[in-house]
Amino acid sequence: MPVITARALARTFHTKRGREKTDVVAVTGVDLDVDEGEIVGFLGPNGAGKTTTLRMLTTLLKPTSGSAQVAGYDVASQASEVRRNIGYVSQSGSTSGDARAGEEVVDHGLLYGIPRAQAERRGRELFDQLELDGMWDRAPKTLSGGQRRRLDIAMGLVHDPTLVFLDEPTTGLDPQARANLWVHISDLRQRLGSTVFLTTHYLDEADALCDRILVIDHGAIVASGTPEALKREVSGDLIELTVASDTELGTASRVLGGLGEVSATDRTVSVRTPTAGRELAGLIRALDAAGVIPESVEVRRPTLDDVFLNLTGRSLREDA
Amino acid sequence: MRFVNETFIVWRRQMRLNLRNPAWVIIGLTQPILYLALFGPLLEPLAAQIGADNAYTFFVPGLLVQLGLFGALFAGFGLISEWREGVIEAERVTPASRTALLLGRVLRDVVLLAVQGIVLIGIGFLFGLRGSIGGMLFGLLLVILLGAACSAGSNALALTVKSEDVMAPILNSISLPVLLLAGILLPISARSGAPDWLIVASDFVPVKYTVNAVRDVFTGVFASSSVLWGTVWTIVLFAVGLWVGTRTFRKENA
Numbered sequence: 417m418p419v420i421t422a423r424a425l426a427r428t429f430h431t432k433r434g435r436e437k438t439d440v441v442a443v444t445g446v447d448l449d450v451d452e453g454e455i456v457g458f459l460g461p462n463g464a465g466k467t468t469t470l471r472m473l474t475t476l477l478k479p480t481s482g483s484a485q486v487a488g489y490d491v492a493s494q495a496s497e498v499r500r501n502i503g504y505v506s507q508s509g510s511t512s513g514d515a516r517a518g519e520e521v522v523d524h525g526l527l528y529g530i531p532r533a534q535a536e537r538r539g540r541e542l543f544d545q546l547e548l549d550g551m552w553d554r555a556p557k558t559l560s561g562g563q564r565r566r567l568d569i570a571m572g573l574v575h576d577p578t579l580v581f582l583d584e585p586t587t588g589l590d591p592q593a594r595a596n597l598w599v600h601i602s603d604l605r606q607r608l609g610s611t612v613f614l615t616t617h618y619l620d621e622a623d624a625l626c627d628r629i630l631v632i633d634h635g636a637i638v639a640s641g642t643p644e645a646l647k648r649e650v651s652g653d654l655i656e657l658t659v660a661s662d663t664e665l666g667t668a669s670r671v672l673g674g675l676g677e678v679s680a681t682d683r684t685v686s687v688r689t690p691t692a693g694r695e696l697a698g699l700i701r702a703l704d705a706a707g708v709i710p711e712s713v714e715v716r717r718p719t720l721d722d723v724f725l726n727l728t729g730r731s732l733r734e735d736a
Numbered sequence: 737m738r739f740v741n742e743t744f745i746v747w748r749r750q751m752r753l754n755l756r757n758p759a760w761v762i763i764g765l766t767q768p769i770l771y772l773a774l775f776g777p778l779l780e781p782l783a784a785q786i787g788a789d790n791a792y793t794f795f796v797p798g799l800l801v802q803l804g805l806f807g808a809l810f811a812g813f814g815l816i817s818e819w820r821e822g823v824i825e826a827e828r829v830t831p832a833s834r835t836a837l838l839l840g841r842v843l844r845d846v847v848l849l850a851v852q853g854i855v856l857i858g859i860g861f862l863f864g865l866r867g868s869i870g871g872m873l874f875g876l877l878l879v880i881l882l883g884a885a886c887s888a889g890s891n892a893l894a895l896t897v898k899s900e901d902v903m904a905p906i907l908n909s910i911s912l913p914v915l916l917l918a919g920i921l922l923p924i925s926a927r928s929g930a931p932d933w934l935i936v937a938s939d940f941v942p943v944k945y946t947v948n949a950v951r952d953v954f955t956g957v958f959a960s961s962s963v964l965w966g967t968v969w970t971i972v973l974f975a976v977g978l979w980v981g982t983r984t985f986r987k988e989n990a
Binding site for chain 2: 474475476496497499500502504506507508509510511512513514515519523524526527528529568571
């Protein structure tokens with residue numbers, strides 16, 4: 417059963433610069449379905465429309481056109497019911513630096529209308545699960561970046577939502593804190609059976625966490641599938657050779673040309689082939705016969721970056 | 737009932753944060769006391785000329801209005817930093833009423849203002865303020881309504897511009913003309929020797945009527961046209977402030 421359904425969801429921003437009025441189309445028309453219990457990643461470069469879409473699904477922004485049902489309710493006409501049933505962890509944090517972490521979580525729960533005792537018990541449970549024990553009476557400004565992110569997650573979960581939205585959950589964190597947060601996010605489903613919808617512009621994050629990925633670019637979804645399926649669409653593995661001289665580059669390009677379309681830059685030459693493992697031995701022999709000794713040989717499985725490049729003609733990293 | 741409860745939750749959180757870091761509450765109170773101590777004595781010999789028996793029944797109401805006006809007008813700055821920390825967004829994603837999110841903050845300013853006002857009147861007594869106690873309470877009520885209007889307006893402005901750099905010049909360009917034209921420090925009237933054009937200009941500043949009304953009730957005069965118009969204008973400002981504030985907070989993409 418889908419917990420999120422969006423049809424032709426679109427948002428245009430009207431901006432005024434001096435006398436000139438311009439319309440900026442942030443999201444041109446998004447169709448998506450998310451099933452119960454899925455962890456879905458919303459992948460795209462900055463400015464692709466990720467956050468705008470998320471804000472529409474979480475009722476923070478009214479769609480200009482189109483419709484969406486979230487947790488069984490319509491985002492436009494039943495905003496209050498949608499809010500009651502979802503958790504939202506925004507990019508910008510959720511607590512005052514000078515407050516006390518525990519008080520913020522309890523107050524947040526009270527605004528959802530849950531009784532104080534329940535908010536307090538659930539809050540302490542979440543602190544325990546999210547490795548925030550001992551932080552209850554601390555001011556959020558004294559917490560580390562990773563701890564503060566986990567506090568934001570506790571805020572988003574205090575009312576036991578079955579559907580959780582996470583906006584760029586690990587942006588700005590160091591690699592260890594990110595890996596740690598990934599564990600907690602995948603725990604959400606295992607422990608609570610929650611459906612998780614997260615946005616990210618990190619490919620490794622989408623790859624590590626998500627059952628399914630929706631790729632968004634220029635305000636529209638350009639691909640959807642499991643990380644594996646998306647990667648399969650990129651035709652095959654990449655064989656990349658680095659050579660020592662320009663003459664060797666020419667020879668190597670000729671040899672690799674037997675496998676497919678070759679691209680060469682500076683001292684490296686590469687080709688895509690569906691069966692790199694099988695080709696490699698023959699390739700090295702042919703190079704040897706031609707008198708080329710490569711400096712390095714690399715075989716790479718397709719990454720989501722390749723998927724993105726394939727779909728949009730741009731690398732995700734350039735925009736990130 | 738839900739609405740009252742939500743307003744209370746927001747208010748209590750705001751009070752807690754304010755009391756934990758009371759620097760601004762104290763600074764807000766220090767300023768009128770400085771006016772009282774350093775400017776008040778200059779007014780004593782002028783009392784007769786400006787038409788007051790007691791310089792302080794004239795001066796304390798002005799300071800009270802100033803406190804209500806400025807303390808509350810600048811309250812929106814706090815909202816900008818809350819917005820930056822993501823608190824506003826986090827509150828807006830809960831099913832709580834948008835109006836409750838505003839009202840909890842306005843009530844915080846109202847409570848702070850009431851306490852500051854009572855302290856100011858109390859210190860006024862030490863300097864020689866004498867007058868009608870009932871009138872002082874009524875005057876304080878008018879100031880609180882004015883403060884609530886300013887607080888709601890300021891929070892609405894903050895949520896719209898979301899930047900201290902935009903907010904500060906706007907507030908300064910409003911507050912100084914209002915301070916001067918409302919006759920908060922010195923009255924603008926024929927008796928105080930103000931030229932006609934200045935009197936006409938001050939007639940367009942609604943806060944002036946509030947100031948005049950508070951001055952009258954402090955001396956125990958309730959049945960005057962000043963009190964009537966001051967009360968009417970204060971209620972109008974209160975209604976407009978809350979309407980603008982509520983509208984801004986309810987707007988879907990604010």
